[in-house]
Amino acid sequence: MDKTTGTFAAGVVAVPAYLAKGVEFDGVIVADGSASAYRREFERQLFYTACTRAMHELRIACVGNPNRWIAEQPRTPMHGCKEDLGMMIYLFRHGQTVYNADGERFCGTSDVGLTALGWQQARRAAQMLSGVRLHAFVHSGLRRAAETAKAIQESQPQLVGARLHVEPAFREVGFGSWEGLTRAEVNKRYPDMYAQWLADPAHVSIPGGDDVTQRQQEVLSAFSRLLVRFADCDIAVVAHNTINRLLLVGLLGSEARHYRRIVQENACMNIIEYSEASGVRIHAVNRLAI
Template sequence: MTTLFLVRHGQTEWGDGRYAGDTDLALSPLGVAQAARLGTWARTADLDAIVTSPLARAVATADPAAQATGIAPTVDPRLREVSFGLAEGLTAAEMAERFPEERAAFLRSPATTALPGGESGRAALERALPALGELRDAHPDGRVLVVTHNTVIRLVLCALLGLDPDRYREVFPAVGNAALTTVRPATEARRPAALLGYNVPL
């Protein structure tokens, strides 16, 4: 079975609780160090492929792993973070102040309801899940590193495990920067994936 190592990018310049979404940010010095640790892990992880979101923070996080393994990373735009629209760059408190009703609606059903001007989590799933399915099919017994984003990882975990995506904030409150989440997607329809590790720090 395919083993997917889902990794959130390293810490960014907005590591203070601001919603980054599809805003393109560089890694902070701590994020660079986290990416280096991922590279050290990758050296002995027996990887078959490395795939990354196109956002700079994900590409930079994948780069040390690519250098350590000699595997050229594939960039897949379907793995980019959910767009948070007008909430990009804001903290939760700032959102509650600027658009309290929309923020409350989002919190009630965060996969179904988009923040103002943003993308819904379910729309993100419609692009991210096929990307992971293609990796499973292309590497049926392989080990694949996937560098992506906090919300995307939590959404796809819910979908793969047969959970309501609107519960992603409840079931998976957060994913740490450069932490490993290991999953084996099911090869048969209607069967849940196997979650082998969640949010394991390096």
């Protein structure tokens, strides 16, 4: 491969060795053997451009989805930090709680822990970080997020050295008097307010609850602080259903009232990349371990 132009010689594809196992090709494969060394040598965009050209112009296979490879493969050593690449933020929702299991009750700032299934979901979610090195785990401070972070970290040996940090701005949106109630119960007690909330959650004041537009601004500000605090380091953030969605729609430039267009299931993972050159790029939303 020409490092300056990002072009391949005809009939050759450069890919990390682990991608080449058990795969047959019509062309020749040049397997690097080290994903981290490969990433230090070629910039991500160069890799993507080269793969695209190889697939479309040279008519040979480039193994794997370049975006997926960029997002998921091991970073350079040193506990998830590096000097010349952007950072990856792996954003999780916590595992199942009693409130989730019992008719999807509004949980909000109520501090409940994981169920046995929730712990299992969190450990299974750790599989999505197999081979990934992280500098830190950030969680909201609520019990269910802290337990999920602990379960994920302890399930992958390479993550044990990552430090745990609390960022209160990632706490779930407060639902005030609705907390502990199912949707059916809320609809019965507050029928008009519930209908308004379904239509436009940003313009409904739940008694004792949070303003979702304000909370979106708070979590976006907290996210920006993480980019500075952990610059050039890969991190995981464990938070909550509504706050995750407010963050994701905000990163996409959308208003808080649109947050329900995004789905966040228990123990799902979202992959966000940030670099000074490209800003924020979202690689995956609501990914679940198989």
